[in-house]
Amino acid sequence: MTTAPTRLAFAAVAAVAAIGLAGCSTPGDASAESAGAYPLTIDNCGTELTIESEPETILTIGTSAVSLLDAAGASDRIIARSGEFGAELPDGLENPPTDAEIVDPSDPTTEKIVGAGADIVVGYGLFNSTDDDLAAAGITNIVIDGECSHDAALSDPTDFDAIFADVERLATVFGTTDAADARLTELRAELTELESSVPADAERETAAVVYYFSSSSTLSARGGQGIANDILDRAGFDNVYGDEPSVYLEANIETLLAADPDTIVIAYGLYGETFDEAKAHFLSEPGAAELSAVVNDRVVGVLGGDLSPDPDAVRGFRAVLEATGRISE
Known part of the structure; x- marks a missing residue:
């Protein structure tokens, strides 16, 4: 699979400057002991x-x-x-x-x-x-x-x-x-509360997060390097694209059919589209009707901005849990 040169408003999200620079150190590291000390x-x-x-x-x-x-x-x-x-x-x-x-x-x-x-x-x-x-x-x-x-x-x-x-x-x-x-x-505190709400005996299943960057773009997915992968893991899902060493990647219906995840999460709203519009786009893919998630009505939507590398991902975690029924009252 090749990676896609998409700019996510994932901003999100989401979400590069030194694009091509490999590796990020701990983002909180700073030479000053406290805020307000410049340079x-x-x-x-x-x-x-x-x-x-x-x-x-x-x-x-x-x-x-x-x-x-x-x-x-x-x-x-x-x-x-x-x-x-x-x-x-x-x-x-x-x-x-x-x-x-x-x-x-x-x-x-x-x-x-x-x-x-x-x-x-x-x-x-x-x-x-x-x-x-x-x-x-x-x-x-x-x-x-x-x-x-x-x-x-x-x-x-x-x-x-x-x-x-x-x-x-x-x-x-x-x-x-x-x-x-x-x-x-x-x-x-909210993250801790959400994690504790996941039933301890919940069976791990497979899932994929897919999206379209525009109405004319091809199918893309979230790999193992981004926050969407962490959200799926905490919710009790194994990301079928989790072994891909990237945040965003090009996908296609063939790879999705081969993996056949139990649940498909469509990240929508990246260019102003509704979930219904994004889902219709996805279901128009040749062979999509054969996916287990489609057959079993396990295609859910989460705002793309809530699956981005920012604090809204906490809301995205809640949305995934609620949409998949993996949250206990």
């Missing part, structure tokens, strides 16, 4: 990134960046957005940046980024610009940890611990650790 050096997809002073304004690329910044207590600094591909802002944001201009619905160019006037970029990475181009304009680019290697293997898979560490990393950058600590306490 500050953080890990940015395996490279050291020094931030000279506290950033006051942000341009985001992808909705995962918005969710992470909101949890970190810094979403009120977002003045411009991009890379959302028509997806809605995540639900439940403390400070939704609804007034921030969308400078480009897809991958922003250097000109669009510079023109936005932000001090710093936070997002899934650059596809129509480079770090050097932005640095020449005095703009820093931070890549969210779960997108450090967008279509290739990360050194470590993204799980909930990595997402929470990314919130801490961003809070250090923006000097908002108190707000982040409070939000993380809530998120960790």
Whole structure:
């Protein structure tokens, strides 16, 4: 199977800068002992990134960046957005940046980024610009940890611990650790509650997470390196694409038929489509009607943004449990 060069508004999600840079160190690592100490050096997809002073304004690329910044207590600094591909802002944001201009619905160019006037970029990475181009304009680019290697293997898979560490990393950058600590306490408590709600005697089954990036795109799936794999595992499922060393990958109906998972999760909403629209697209695939999950009515939908490397993945975990009946009252 080959990996797909898709930009997920998984932002999510989801969710790259140094795309091609292999390996991400612990995202919370920073040279400063506490928030507010500048210059500050953080890990940015395996490279050291020094931030000279506290950033006051942000341009985001992808909705995962918005969710992470909101949890970190810094979403009120977002003045411009991009890379959302028509997806809605995540639900439940403390400070939704609804007034921030969308400078480009897809991958922003250097000109669009510079023109936005932000001090710093936070997002899934650059596809129509480079770090050097932005640095020449005095703009820093931070890549969210779960997108450090967008279509290739990360050194470590993204799980909930990595997402929470990314919130801490961003809070250090923006000097908002108190707000982040409070939000993380809530998120960790919710995650613990959800894990404890899974029946201990639940039989492990197989599942796949599939999606379409646009109405004309081919079928894609979630591999073993992303948060969707961690969600399936915690819910008691083995990801049939879990051995694939990537977050996002090209799939096809043939590989899905060969694996024949018990449950199929369709990640929808990536370009504004409803679950019914995404499911109809999937069922139009030749041979889809032969899948056990289709025959047994085990095709469920979860918002793509809730299966991204950001705090909304906790909501995605709940959605998977509820949709598959794997949550005890």
